[in-house]
Amino acid sequence: MAGNPAKVKVRVAPSPTGFLHIGTAQSALYNWLFAKKMAGTFYLRIEDTDKERSTKEFEQDIIDGLTWLGLDWEGDVIRTSDHLQNYRAPLEKLLREGKAFYCHHSQEELEAERQRQESEKVPPRHECRHKELPLGKEGGGIIRLAVDAASDRKIVFNDVIRGPIEFKAALLGDFSIARSVSDPLYNFYVIIDDAEMEISHIIRGEDHISNTPKQILIYEALGLPVPLFAHLPLILAPDRSKLSKRHGAMSVMEYKKDYLSGSLINFLGGLGYTFSKDILSREEMTAEFDLAKVHKSGAVFDIKKLNWINAQYVKRLSPADLRQAAGLPDISDAAAPLVTERLEKLSDAREFSYLWSEPEYEADMLGWKNEDAHITRTALERVKGVIENWDFQDEKILRGRLDSVAGGDRGGVYWPFRVALSGKKFSPDPVQIMLVLGKDEVIKRINIAISKLS
RNA sequence: GGCGCCAUCGUCUAACGGUUAGGACAGCGGCUUUUCAAGCCGUCAAUCGGAGUUCGAUUCUCCGUGGCGCUGCCA
Numbered sequence: 001m002a003g004n005p006a007k008v009k010v011r012v013a014p015s016p017t018g019f020l021h022i023g024t025a026q027s028a029l030y031n032w033l034f035a036k037k038m039a040g041t042f043y044l045r046i047e048d049t050d051k052e053r054s055t056k057e058f059e060q061d062i063i064d065g066l067t068w069l070g071l072d073w074e075g076d077v078i079r080t081s082d083h084l085q086n087y088r089a090p091l092e093k094l095l096r097e098g099k100a101f102y103c104h105h106s107q108e109e110l111e112a113e114r115q116r117q118e119s120e121k122v123p124p125r126h127e128c129r130h131k132e133l134p135l136g137k138e139g140g141g142i143i144r145l146a147v148d149a150a151s152d153r154k155i156v157f158n159d160v161i162r163g164p165i166e167f168k169a170a171l172l173g174d175f176s177i178a179r180s181v182s183d184p185l186y187n188f189y190v191i192i193d194d195a196e197m198e199i200s201h202i203i204r205g206e207d208h209i210s211n212t213p214k215q216i217l218i219y220e221a222l223g224l225p226v227p228l229f230a231h232l233p234l235i236l237a238p239d240r241s242k243l244s245k246r247h248g249a250m251s252v253m254e255y256k257k258d259y260l261s262g263s264l265i266n267f268l269g270g271l272g273y274t275f276s277k278d279i280l281s282r283e284e285m286t287a288e289f290d291l292a293k294v295h296k297s298g299a300v301f302d303i304k305k306l307n308w309i310n311a312q313y314v315k316r317l318s319p320a321d322l323r324q325a326a327g328l329p330d331i332s333d334a335a336a337p338l339v340t341e342r343l344e345k346l347s348d349a350r351e352f353s354y355l356w357s358e359p360e361y362e363a364d365m366l367g368w369k370n371e372d373a374h375i376t377r378t379a380l381e382r383v384k385g386v387i388e389n390w391d392f393q394d395e396k397i398l399r400g401r402l403d404s405v406a407g408g409d410r411g412g413v414y415w416p417f418r419v420a421l422s423g424k425k426f427s428p429d430p431v432q433i434m435l436v437l438g439k440d441e442v443i444k445r446i447n448i449a450i451s452k453l454s
Numbered sequence: 455g456g457c458g459c460c461a462u463c464g465u466c467u468a469a470c471g472g473u474u475a476g477g478a479c480a481g482c483g484g485c486u487u488u489u490c491a492a493g494c495c496g497u498c499a500a501u502c503g504g505a506g507u508u509c510g511a512u513u514c515u516c517c518g519u520g521g522c523g524c525u526g527c528c529a
Contacts, residue, residue, distance in 0.1 A: 013529090014529090015528085015529050017528080017529070047529070049529085050528065050529070053528080053529090103527095107526095107527070110526095110527090114525085117455085117456080118455050118456080118525095119455075120455085121455050121456070122455085122456070123455095123456045123457070123525090124455080124456060124457090124525055125456090125525090141527095142527050143527095159459095162459075162460090165458075165459080166458095167457075167458075168457085171456080171457065172457095176526080176527060178527090179527050180527095183527090185526090185527070185528085185529090186528070186529050187529095190529085205523090206458095206459060206460085206522090206523065207522095207523050207524070207529095208523090208524090208529095209458060209459060209523075209524075210457070210458055210459090210523070210524040210525075211524075211529095213458095231459080233459090233460080234522075234523075236521095236522080238464095238465085240521060240522075241521090241522085242522075242523085270466070270467090270478095271466070274466090274467060274468075278477095278478060278479090295466095295467085296459075296460060296461095297459090297460050297461065297521095297522095298459095298460075298521085298522065298523095299465085299466060299467090300464095300465055300466075301465095302464095302465050302466065302479070302480080304465080304479060304480055305465075305466065305478085305479050305480080307479090308478090308479055308480085309479090311492095315492080338491090341491055341492050342490070342491045342492075343491090368488080368489095402488095406488085409488085410487090410488050411487095411488045411489080412488085413488075414488030414489080415488055415489065416488095417488085418488070418489065418490095419489090422489095424489085424490085425489070425490080426489055426490035426491080427489070427490065427491095428489090428490070428491075429488075429489085429490090430488080430489095
């Protein structure tokens with residue numbers, strides 16, 4: 001052990017009862033960063049014990065999402081359903097040793113007890129007397145861990161992110177661990193799975209803090225080594241409530257149409273951790289990452305910041321990567337910079353279709369500041385003349401000639417020229433667009449504009 | 455109600471116990487200008503409240519308040 005610490009093994013363990021959402025993705029990211037940083041191993045374990053709610057569709061979404069984000073895991077996907085036989089023996093052992101027992105109270109009785117406790121303002125817990133009775137040995141009821149209600153023991157664990165956290169053991173009650181020896185509940189099977197995989201650090205959301213003392217008790221009852229815990233802050237909606245579908249708790253895959261995976265990773269990473277700069281790669285994040293420095297408080301999911309980060313990434317995209325990411329093979333190499341400089345969301349790239357196909361627009365858009373149609377038309381005809389006589393070499397000469405056509409207010413020339421090429425109220429400079437389209441296409445579009453004004 | 459976690463600009467955050475409390479996003483204003491974008495410059499904006507420790511507290515302690523989580527035969 002000395003000088004040779006155990007190898008770091010971490011996992012992300014989503015249940016396929018919903019899509020891969022932002023919170024799970026961030027949790028996966030921090031597990032992944034920690035594993036890379038410590039030269040450890042990162043696993044993906046699908047917790048599909050809830051047969052009613054788990055689906056293959058959700059499982060695939062989780063796999064697709066993590067793959068898209070580039071959070072690669074070691075080996076095959078692990079499924080709890082593949083080793084259901086692992087749970088029976090330890091459960092029977094606990095039962096045999098009297099550390100667990102069968103509780104035969106009905107759900108109505110438990111509910112009444114809980115309500116009574118709330119009204120009496122005492123801690124809610126089920127102190128089950130069946131554990132001392134022969135009844136506790138008889139199957140049929142739910143299996144609970146026997147917890148000493150008279151104990152004054154404090155369960156303490158040293159959270160890597162938050163420091164020491166303690167709970168009074170007596171307040172836990174005899175909590176449930178399985179429906180039967182062949183049907184374990186979360187708090188039980190998660191421990192068996194983590195122990196079998198020799199997980200060294202359990203890095204998960206802070207909503208699991210209050211599960212931790214229960215799990216520690218199970219580790220102890222089973223004589224298993226207790227791993228280290230690190231509880232991550234939650235990602236919040238703009239109103240600081242829990243992130244809901246309305247605010248973005250949909251599938252991470254929904255982001256693919258608008259955002260680069262690097263942007264999302266960058267954004268998620270920065271939401272719970274302070275890196276040295278705003279924009280950095282997965283590798284740079286890994287180099288800087290220190291689990292103990294993850295923040296403690298929840299952070300609001302600010303889509304504006306994500307948009308800005310994405311814009312930074314998009315600006316650096318090569319033409320080929322832009323075509324690929326936006327799914328628009330028609331964007332030419334020359335057109336690409338015009339697009340990337342203005343793009344916040346990938347799906348908006350189609351707004352620049354005038355760079356590769358003829359635009360459609362109304363004639364009245366061509367006029368600069370309510371100018372008469374014939375003035376606009378004359379301006380366009382002169383622009384056409386200039387372009388026909390230009391060699392497509394020296395841009396400066398062209399701009400000079402256009403300026404002199406305009407005389408004082410250059411908008412009288414540049415606005416209709418620009419609209420003739422783009423059909424848009426807003427677009428890049430017409431000369432830039434012209435360089436993308438080429439002479440023939442430009443003349444063609446100017447002629448169309450002129451005909452619209454006739 | 456019980457238990458737990460958390461608390462700096464609107465948002466994400468920085469600040470060996472000593473700073474004019476810094477940066478980024480958003481907002482606003484400007485430069486440039488033929489529209490947009492980008493870029494650059496500027497600007498607005500915060501230590502939840504109260505005690506205590508200390509020469510000195512955003513920082514340490516306690517109390518309060520607030521937000522959130524858990525309180526399932528869900529995970």
